Amino acid sequence: MTPGARVQAAIEILDLVIDAARAGGAPADRLIADWFRARRFAGSKDRRAVRELAYRAIRVCGEIPESGRAAMLRVAAEDPELAALFDGEGHAPAAIAADEPVAEAGLAPRWLVDRFAGSGVSERDAAALLGRASLDIRVNTLRQGDLDLPEGGERSETAHGWRYPPETRIEQTEAYLQGAIEVQDTGSQLTCEVVAARPGETVIDLCAGAGGKTLALAAAMENRGVLIACDADRTRLSRLPPRAERAGATGIETVLLDPNKEMQALQRFAESADAVMVDAPCSGTGTWRRNPEARWRLTEAQLARYTAVQARLLDVAAQLVRPGGRLVFVTCSLLDEEGANQADGFLKRNPGWQAAAPVLPVGTRRGAGLRLSPWHDGTDGFFVARFERL
Incomplete structure (x- = not known):
């Protein structure tokens, strides 16, 4: 592919990403893989170059762009060499017109920028969310x-x-x-260490997903004890058994949950768990380094739904912990609504609990918990709090 053809390919991919963001479709990495799967002529260097161009444009545009071309023109506005490739020759994009739309640069949609500011997220921390993750x-x-x-x-x-x-x-x-x-982000590993799971304990991973944190808990428990991995998503939970077999993690029991009826499936563990981890569904604002287009998908209504689910799951988890046991709350978010405020709300609703500040080698105190961030800690963005039942 010529340099100009690579730019045009990135524009076509960006159109797909933008449409998917508006419609709640597939993530960018899957769309890119599918695009190249249908175009076998592209070599490895072409794929890498096009992918980098597409993600460069995604990262620089705060509001969702009007089109893939508008997004790429935002990049070209700061890069004369890239702008010169808009010449219409061969498979290159058409020449740039003086009056055509150019996407707006920025961190995220304006309402989200305001939420970050209200959550005490500095401009440096916010900008680091759009860097490349290790x-x-x-x-x-x-x-x-x-x-x-x-x-x-x-x-x-x-x-x-x-x-x-x-x-x-x-x-x-x-x-x-x-x-x-x-493969597991350092911040994710640290949140598992806050659980401090020990051999012989009963530990519940209430929102296990595909089981990345469950496997870390299994290793900490040395395959001794009771480890329950729960989730309401059957497809994601089904990925855990083969992962556990590969990792040599034995004795993990999976429990499929029915939303709003979790205790019906978990009643046998009521007030008996030594530790419960609630890695709750959230906005994912802390994972933008890996999924930068996610900030175009999030809405205020979705954020409100996430916070409501988080509060409910915390209250479910509280029913599972024995006296003297512990509950660890985790979100991949830097927003106080999904962090410090959520922790405060739990303590107000549950007077028989106290906060026990996590002790980690990194992190910044935020309310009753710790905030981890790319700029300060080199991790994805997380909030983690630990509560103990009196």
Whole structure:
């Protein structure tokens, strides 16, 4: 592909991403993969270049762009070499007209920028949400053996974590294929450490999804005890058993939940769990480094629904914890509505609980918990709070 053809390809992909963002369709990475799957002529360098152009445009546009061309013109406005490729030659995009629309640069839609400011998120922290994330791994102590880690990594702040450059092909390494390492953001690993799961305990992962945090809890428990992985999404939860087998994690019981009827499925664990982790559904504002187009999808109404679900799940979790036990609340968000305010609301609704500030090597105190962020801590954005039942 010529340089101009790569720009045109990125524009076509951006149109798909924008349409999907408006309609709640597939994420950008899947759309990009599908686009190239139908165009086998594109080589690896072409795919990489087009992908980088598309994500460059996604990251620079705050409001959702009018079109893929408008998004790419925003990038071209600051890059004369890129602008010169709009010449209409061959498969290149048409020449730039003086009056055509150019997308607006910015961090996010204006209402979200206001919410960040109200949550005490600095401009540096907010801007870092649109940088590139490193590739973080967790050494799986259940399969560690004679571990031969890939080269190029450095230790992270977690007990078993390493950090690699984002382009590292970790999933092609022998260590990954053997289940000796798991891809997991450093912040995600740290939130699992707050749970402090121990061998022989009863631990419930109330919002397990595909089980990334469940596997970390299983390793901490050394496959001894009762570990329950729950979720309301059957498809996501079905991915956990094969992952657990690969990781050598045994004894994990999966429980499919019916929204608003969680205690019907979990009644046998009422007031018996040593620890419950609530990695609640949230806006995902802390994961924009990996999914920058997600900020175009979020609405105020969706955020309100997330916060309502979070409060309800916290109250469900409280019914599962034994006296003296602990509850850990986690969201991938920097918004106080999904963090400090949510923790305060839980304590007001549940007088038999107290906050126990998490002790981690990184993080900034925010209300009853800790906030982790890309700028300060090199992690995805998280809020984590720990509560103890009196």
